[in-house]
Amino acid sequence: MYISLPQRGDRSKTGAPAARVSSVVITLGVVSMLTDVSSESVASILPLYITGAMGLSMIAYGFIDGIYQGVSAIVRIGGGWASDRTDNPKWVAFFGYAVSAVTKVGLLFVSGFAGIASVIALDRLGKGVRTAPRDALITASSEPSNLGKSFGVHRMLDTIGAAGGPLLAFLILFFVPTGYHLVFIVSLGFAVVGVVILGLVVPARRPRRESVAAGEARQPFRWGSLAEPRLRRLILTAGILAVLTVGDGFIYLVLQDRSPFAAQWFPLLYVGTNVAFFIFAVPLGRFADRFGRARVFVLGHVALLAAYACAALPVGGAAVTIVCLVLLGAFYAATDGVLAALAGEVCPPESRATGIAAAQTVVAIGRLIGSTAFGILWFAAGRELAVVIVAAALAAAIPALLVLIRPLTRVAVNE
Amino acid sequence: MRLVVAAALTVVLLGATAAYCVVAILGYQARQQTPPDAQAAAFATQVAADRIVFRATSPDAAYGFVASVSAADPSGARSVSDVACERIYSGARSSMCLRIDRGVLTTFSANLLDEAGAVAKSWPLPGIPSRARVSPDGERVAFTSFVTGEAYATVGFSTATQIATVGGDEFGNLEEFGLTIDGEANTAADRNFWGVTFTNDPDIFYATAATNSRTWLVRGSLAARTLTTVHESVECPSVSPDGTRIAYKKNVSTTATAYWSIAVLDLATNEETVMPDPRNIDDQIEWLDDSTLLYGVPRDDQPGDSDVWSIPADGSGASALFIEHASSPSVVRP
Numbered sequence: 001m002y003i004s005l006p007q008r009g010d011r012s013k014t015g016a017p018a019a020r021v022s023s024v025v026i027t028l029g030v031v032s033m034l035t036d037v038s039s040e041s042v043a044s045i046l047p048l049y050i051t052g053a054m055g056l057s058m059i060a061y062g063f064i065d066g067i068y069q070g071v072s073a074i075v076r077i078g079g080g081w082a083s084d085r086t087d088n089p090k091w092v093a094f095f096g097y098a099v100s101a102v103t104k105v106g107l108l109f110v111s112g113f114a115g116i117a118s119v120i121a122l123d124r125l126g127k128g129v130r131t132a133p134r135d136a137l138i139t140a141s142s143e144p145s146n147l148g149k150s151f152g153v154h155r156m157l158d159t160i161g162a163a164g165g166p167l168l169a170f171l172i173l174f175f176v177p178t179g180y181h182l183v184f185i186v187s188l189g190f191a192v193v194g195v196v197i198l199g200l201v202v203p204a205r206r207p208r209r210e211s212v213a214a215g216e217a218r219q220p221f222r223w224g225s226l227a228e229p230r231l232r233r234l235i236l237t238a239g240i241l242a243v244l245t246v247g248d249g250f251i252y253l254v255l256q257d258r259s260p261f262a263a264q265w266f267p268l269l270y271v272g273t274n275v276a277f278f279i280f281a282v283p284l285g286r287f288a289d290r291f292g293r294a295r296v297f298v299l300g301h302v303a304l305l306a307a308y309a310c311a312a313l314p315v316g317g318a319a320v321t322i323v324c325l326v327l328l329g330a331f332y333a334a335t336d337g338v339l340a341a342l343a344g345e346v347c348p349p350e351s352r353a354t355g356i357a358a359a360q361t362v363v364a365i366g367r368l369i370g371s372t373a374f375g376i377l378w379f380a381a382g383r384e385l386a387v388v389i390v391a392a393a394l395a396a397a398i399p400a401l402l403v404l405i406r407p408l409t410r411v412a413v414n415e
Numbered sequence: 416m417r418l419v420v421a422a423a424l425t426v427v428l429l430g431a432t433a434a435y436c437v438v439a440i441l442g443y444q445a446r447q448q449t450p451p452d453a454q455a456a457a458f459a460t461q462v463a464a465d466r467i468v469f470r471a472t473s474p475d476a477a478y479g480f481v482a483s484v485s486a487a488d489p490s491g492a493r494s495v496s497d498v499a500c501e502r503i504y505s506g507a508r509s510s511m512c513l514r515i516d517r518g519v520l521t522t523f524s525a526n527l528l529d530e531a532g533a534v535a536k537s538w539p540l541p542g543i544p545s546r547a548r549v550s551p552d553g554e555r556v557a558f559t560s561f562v563t564g565e566a567y568a569t570v571g572f573s574t575a576t577q578i579a580t581v582g583g584d585e586f587g588n589l590e591e592f593g594l595t596i597d598g599e600a601n602t603a604a605d606r607n608f609w610g611v612t613f614t615n616d617p618d619i620f621y622a623t624a625a626t627n628s629r630t631w632l633v634r635g636s637l638a639a640r641t642l643t644t645v646h647e648s649v650e651c652p653s654v655s656p657d658g659t660r661i662a663y664k665k666n667v668s669t670t671a672t673a674y675w676s677i678a679v680l681d682l683a684t685n686e687e688t689v690m691p692d693p694r695n696i697d698d699q700i701e702w703l704d705d706s707t708l709l710y711g712v713p714r715d716d717q718p719g720d721s722d723v724w725s726i727p728a729d730g731s732g733a734s735a736l737f738i739e740h741a742s743s744p745s746v747v748r749p
Binding site: 047048049111112113170172173175176177178179180181182185186188189190192193196197200201253256260264265266268375378380382383 | 420431
């Protein structure tokens with residue numbers, strides 16, 4: 001009963017992760033890439049636009065940043081539920097992508113704080129709705145044996161967009177210093193192309209109906225199927241680790257205070273992290289398929305632990321900064337797509353999108369709690385000590401959680 | 416069939432976007448070649464009579480460049496230099512110019528400029544330029560930037576403020592100074608400092624201190640490396656030329672979103688006067704003279720453009736438009 005995915009090919013039974021990544025996954029990756037160019041180009045210039053061009057304060061930016069983080073986590077489970085309920089992940093995801101594209105039109109016309117805040121909230125609403133159904137679609141289109149690699153390919157393409165968007169935006173501002181509206185137009189263009197490709201090229205899968213066709217008993221969507229013990233273990237593990245994951249922003253702040261190199265390149269540190277994520281996404285996804293996704297997910301946090309150690313070391317300099325960024329990128333590569341693959345693997349098809357959304361939401365909420373708690377710890381104990389305390393907690397949690405997720409690892413390897 | 420339609424639509428949409436970009440860039444460059452009102456002039460901080468140095472924000476070739484007008488005739492001919500800054504503050508002999516160094520890799524810098532506008536010294540900034548000041552004698556400089564994280568950061572906002580001398584002394588980040596709030600030493604980790612203003616005394620300056628969601632006017636000593644609170648709810652102070660009063664922005668909002676009015680504090684009587692400009696003002700005020708304040712206000716209808724307004728410092732009258740298409744004003748005195 002623990003084998004949750006229908007066995008579609010003979011290769012998957014041998015356990016060899018030789019299957020090629022489905023063209024649907026690559027197309028979804030291209031859609032994500034285009035959409036990320038669109039959203040990240042706007043996100044990267046938003047602080048400049050809000051404070052520089054609109055003349056609003058940095059505190060107003062902080063509020064909009066809060067919306068940016070919060071909204072997508074809240075609606076994510078709703079998107080997953082709609083996808084499972086209708087058994088139609090493609091068109092639920094399409095709705096999410098389309099909402100975000102339409103908001104780019106809004107950016108061209110609104111002015112003032114309330115207008116910008118509403119547009120950003122709507123954009124993130126679209127992001128929240130589309131994520132889980134899209135990941136369910138990736139799961140439905142992949143062989144069980146290469147799920148990690150499939151997610152790796154998707155996240156790699158996604159990250160190219162996330163790194164390319166800001167570069168494109170700054171290139172436009174380089175040519176036209178007042179060209180914020182030009183960035184919005186380019187963002188709209190990329191968003192619409194992404195929506196068009198998704199709508200026309202990606203086939204609509206019906207995971208529940210397909211599993212019936214494969215000879216399994218028809219299972220309507222039930223919230224109860226989320227109580228599956230392996231999913232509960234996964235969510236508990238991911239939640240604990242998320243609370244111990246401090247936002248990159250804090251790491252960057254520690255680095256820039258320590259090292260003149262990091263201070264000079266501070267605005268670009270996240271690009272370095274994205275490049276490392278992009279490089280490691282596919283190899284670590286493949287490695288997860290062979291070595292056990294749950295194991296790689298937990299052990300990926302060793303890279304985060306090492307990044308903490310780098311940040312807490314009383315030495316600065318370019319080398320420490322670069323090593324730290326590489327470790328952060330490796331951490332994201334070993335955990336982001338792998339978590340979606342794991343959740344897709346342990347959930348039955350009828351509740352898969354909701355299960356993926358639940359795991360991702362727990363991570364998002366856990367990180368929010370972790371970052372807030374870390375802020376208080378930073379305030380009370382000082383910067384270095386706060387990092388050391390979180391690192392110690394993470395070092396203790398990793399072996400304990402490796403034991404907790406053993407039931408997941410065993411099945412994944414035996415499959 | 417669907418693939419063909421998707422490919423065709425992709426080519427058309429991306430092609431149209433690219434074409435729009437090219438047209439916009441060429442249009443911008445064509446506008447840039449239109450001569451501004453005044454010909455490019457030398458960057459001058461040696462003046463015979465009071466001049467207002469500011470950042471031009473008119474949507475033409477002058478946009479973003481440092482310009483100046485006579486303080487006696489602010490709407491008269493402006494001379495535009497070939498020095499570009501996001502924020503400029505000129506004192507006698509030296510200027511602080513905060514820049515966004517645009518490019519594929521965008522970085523930020525604070526630059527000390529000499530009388531000719533050449534960069535004498537440069538500091539990298541960790542984020543978006545915010546405030547710049549030069550002491551009345553032109554010897555000390557201060558600059559503030561916002562430390563911004565990226566999409567994953569949830570730290571709200573943080574500032575970095577540094578003080579240095581033209582002679583090469585570095586006083587470092589104000590966070591390293593000792594802070595005393597209402598007589599008690601404070602070592603909170605969430606301390607932020609911004610908006611320095613220098614007095615005629617080479618040791619004494621004022622700035623904003625913030626911790627635990629409260630803000631204060633602090634009096635700083637460079638020699639003792641200390642900051643002591645003077646008055647609460649003060650941001651971006653600016654000392655009057657005679658040193659008796661401080662103009663600043665004061666958050667009058669009752670919600671989480673700030674709304675600033677301008678106020679003036681009399682240092683002798685501790686009496687605060689709020690100016691009758693109902694708009695939300697987010698700028699570090701500049702004193703035209705001992706009785707008039709200057710500040711920039713962004714235009715609602717044109718992102719990137721703003722005007723400099725004036726208001727009587729005793730709160731006796733309404734604000735008036737002072738220099739069109741300008742931001743970041745500073746008064747250079749002979």
